[in-house]
Amino acid sequence: MTDSAVSLFEKLVHADPPGDVPVLFDTACVIGGSIAGLLAARVLSDRARRVVVIEPDDVSAETGPRPGVPQDQQVHTLLPAGHLWLERWVPGFTKEAQDRGACLVPGKGVTSIDGVPQAPDGEDHRLLAIGRPLLETLIRNRVTSLPNVSVLRGRATGLRYRDDAVSAVSAVCYVVTDGGDHGDDGTGVLDADFVVDAMGRSSRLSSWLGQDGYDQPGLERLEAPINYATALFERPADVADLEAPGALALFSPEYPSGGVSVAAANPIEDERWIVMLMGYGDSRPGRTVDAFREACAKLPSIFTTATASAVIGDVVTYHQAESRRRHFTDVSRFPARLVSVGDAVASFNPIYGQGMSSAALHASCLASYLGGGPDLGSVAHEFFRLQQVVVDAAWAVSAGGDAARLDARDGTDVPEDIARQRWAVEQITAATLLDGNVTRAFNNVSYMLRHTATLADPALLARAVAANQTAATAT
Numbered sequence: 001m002t003d004s005a006v007s008l009f010e011k012l013v014h015a016d017p018p019g020d021v022p023v024l025f026d027t028a029c030v031i032g033g034s035i036a037g038l039l040a041a042r043v044l045s046d047r048a049r050r051v052v053v054i055e056p057d058d059v060s061a062e063t064g065p066r067p068g069v070p071q072d073q074q075v076h077t078l079l080p081a082g083h084l085w086l087e088r089w090v091p092g093f094t095k096e097a098q099d100r101g102a103c104l105v106p107g108k109g110v111t112s113i114d115g116v117p118q119a120p121d122g123e124d125h126r127l128l129a130i131g132r133p134l135l136e137t138l139i140r141n142r143v144t145s146l147p148n149v150s151v152l153r154g155r156a157t158g159l160r161y162r163d164d165a166v167s168a169v170s171a172v173c174y175v176v177t178d179g180g181d182h183g184d185d186g187t188g189v190l191d192a193d194f195v196v197d198a199m200g201r202s203s204r205l206s207s208w209l210g211q212d213g214y215d216q217p218g219l220e221r222l223e224a225p226i227n228y229a230t231a232l233f234e235r236p237a238d239v240a241d242l243e244a245p246g247a248l249a250l251f252s253p254e255y256p257s258g259g260v261s262v263a264a265a266n267p268i269e270d271e272r273w274i275v276m277l278m279g280y281g282d283s284r285p286g287r288t289v290d291a292f293r294e295a296c297a298k299l300p301s302i303f304t305t306a307t308a309s310a311v312i313g314d315v316v317t318y319h320q321a322e323s324r325r326r327h328f329t330d331v332s333r334f335p336a337r338l339v340s341v342g343d344a345v346a347s348f349n350p351i352y353g354q355g356m357s358s359a360a361l362h363a364s365c366l367a368s369y370l371g372g373g374p375d376l377g378s379v380a381h382e383f384f385r386l387q388q389v390v391v392d393a394a395w396a397v398s399a400g401g402d403a404a405r406l407d408a409r410d411g412t413d414v415p416e417d418i419a420r421q422r423w424a425v426e427q428i429t430a431a432t433l434l435d436g437n438v439t440r441a442f443n444n445v446s447y448m449l450r451h452t453a454t455l456a457d458p459a460l461l462a463r464a465v466a467a468n469q470t471a472a473t474a475t
Helices: 003-013 035-044 080-089 093-099 132-144 205-211 289-296 301-306 355-371 381-410 416-431 436-446 452-456 458-474
Strands: 025-031 048-055 103-106 111-113 126-129 149-161 169-176 187-191 194-197 218-234 247-250 262-268 272-280 311-327 338-340
Touching: 003 080, 003 355, 003 381, 003 452, 025 035, 025 187, 035 048, 035 080, 035 132, 035 194, 035 355, 080 093, 080 126, 080 355, 093 103, 093 132, 103 262, 126 262, 132 149, 149 187, 149 205, 169 194, 218 289, 218 381, 247 301, 262 301, 272 289, 272 301, 272 381, 289 301, 289 311, 311 381, 338 381, 355 381, 381 416, 381 436, 381 452, 416 436, 416 452, 416 458, 436 452, 436 458, 452 458
Parallel strands: 025 048, 025 194, 048 149, 111 247, 194 338
Antiparallel strands: 103 126, 149 169, 169 187, 218 272, 218 311, 247 262, 262 272
């Protein structure tokens, strides 16, 4: 990756909302009201007289699960990059989340690898530990309180286009889903000057485009068979009184802990712990409460502490077979005034925690694109180019790690250049247990504050190798 991509990534991370900007659209439509869609709506609220979010689920419940987010009962952590950007665009969000019981967990000392804690990185990074339903509710309440943003409860069924020479989206077709009286067939058409696809991992946009004679973005799949088990427990102690305020335990393929490859424990709202165990492939750890506690007893002590009190509800499981990304930069025959964001573009192994932060940075891409005087009569190539920088960075971390794990499991021989890259990553990862400077560089990438290409710095790799060799000699 070039230096320009690194600098562009960091510019997107640190971008501020625009000031007094011209209105570009009469009506903008966002299809999908999850976090990616809501943040896109926030960006568009500065550029459109009216923003309509079409969402099929009933979002009136404050903190309950909803069908459109099947993983919303699992652990969610907002990384520093996403937290930083969200606070800029929705000022006061952090305090409001804390007032509702969410916790700002210090990143220091949270992560361990094969039972060994990372060396302190000297930074004061904070991770927002919060239940996904509450997080989404808080964002939705703030965005929809804007005078020009509204939610239409319906399921989008297709697009319409202008009849003139400009191939541009002009409307979104939908079926209402709120059960009210909407005529004989309950269908509608929303005229729109700009459309954002935020339909998530199962977005139907590619199918619509193919049916309408446009290019479909190429779909890349990577096997990543993961099995989550998550449970809630009462948390009698205040976060300030906890010896460890949170934990992320990672295990390499050589040292799995009873089938657990990743475990996480977060203190969240309502004085609860949310604890997650994840296994790859055929490993399905902790599917009952007894098995869950038994697995946690083999992990760092915080997991025993977190699971010691009364369990709340049942163990909730989730399975995902693969990571996906759609390559929009390759399309040529594609409607103008149309973009995609969030999981509709790339959905990763969620254990890396990049989904919500990526959604925030996709919105930053949208703000940058609209602020750059775009040619709205042409395909949004510039937006897709900006977005690709974010997707490439996140994909390199999650998909790279998953591919290495799967190849190790299967004994797969890989090309020499891939083997060298993985060796370098292994050296840096191992050195995070020994050298705080290496930890800082590694965490800045993990937290999506820096581009993954920054880990290719020869000086950083040399430092990591030296630290590992010194440790090996000492033992």
